[in-house]
Amino acid sequence: MAVGLSIGALLLLFFLGTPIAFSLFISTFLYFVIGSEQPIMLVIQRLSGGLESISLLAIPFFIMAGVFMNHSGITARLLRLAELMTRRFHGGLAQANVLLSTFMGGLSGSNIADAAMNSKLLVPSMTEKGYPKPFSSAITAASSLVTATIPPGIALIVYGYVNNVSIGRLFLAGVVPGVLMSIALMVMVSYLCRRHGHQPPNRTKATQHEWVSVTRAGIIALMLPLVVIGGIRIGVFTPTEAGAIAVLYSLIIGVFVYKEMGFGTIAFATRESLLASVNVLFIIAVASGFARFLTWQQVPQEIAMLLSSQVGSAMLFLLLANLILLVLGMFLEGNAILIVLSPLLAPVAAQFGIDPVHFGIIFILNASIGTITPPLGTVMFTTCSITGVKVPDFIRAVIPFWLVLVALLLLVTFVPALSLALPNWVF
Structure with missing residues (x-):
């Protein structure tokens, strides 16, 4: 009964708009008060124990590296590189929007941060070029989802920690799906811009000097993901140490x-990084306490037994998992789905012989798509609040991109090689 009340309280608080961290803490505290014979002091011990893993240090390090990169002028340089590469395409600035998100995926690590930055940076410029503001907002929100899978995405680190999966392999597993997402969105942008007549191609040929100067400035920043992944692969440093190297690299670029x-x-x-890191780590701490009492009550095991007895094949399980996660994504915040549900579904996936790295990418893609899905998508609300677009107008504009992302999700789900080939080859 206590478990039911706690989970019911959690869902109620989610729907009332309570921040995820406080929702998890209140529901966990409610369980200890009502149904547990354990002392209340154990709540605090469980929360602090959830942050004792050394691998969690990668989160504040990579957040700080991304913030330093944003303040070093790297975003403007990457935008110039993206515009130069897409100027001969239909909808050049919209294409640059997608490409910039792909570039920044290896730097910011957060789709909400990426959406907020591009909403301020690119949507006004796109409006001046004649793009409808709902379209500009929709492509900004959709392209920001690339960030979740391009290493070193924060979602990859959190999933690896929560489910004891290799973070280095997750980093590499997200590369191909992230690049495919970028290509698919750019194809859809080209189609929509041709259909509606947005920004015809610029046929003016760029000079060699322009290519050299812009490319040289952008490549310096794009070396960061290569440094991180390369260092992990050859054993120079761990994923956690890679975060510290990323901070040092971003400081050198910004200062010197x-x-x-x-x-x-x-x-x-540094202050901005501190606030962002505390927000993420507090969520992980309270989620650790919530997950602990679920484990005490055998909830994950019961769910695993129920699904394994009712579902006869791995393919059917993956379809069911996608459906559940997409529906929940309409109502719950992406981090809530990742932290609360992944420990419940990952063991079931393992029973069906599904690679934990492959399932991690599937899970993160689902959680990402949920952030642009009404009625409670966090990226949707972040983008609309900055650009001033009404939510119904945003929804109509984002539907084509949403369909493209769901199609890509199904492709990644049923073609495991897209996410596993690169980590298997490198490791």
């Missing part, structure tokens, strides 16, 4: 290469 970061900028960026 681009020379746009002074002491004041570093202090401001």
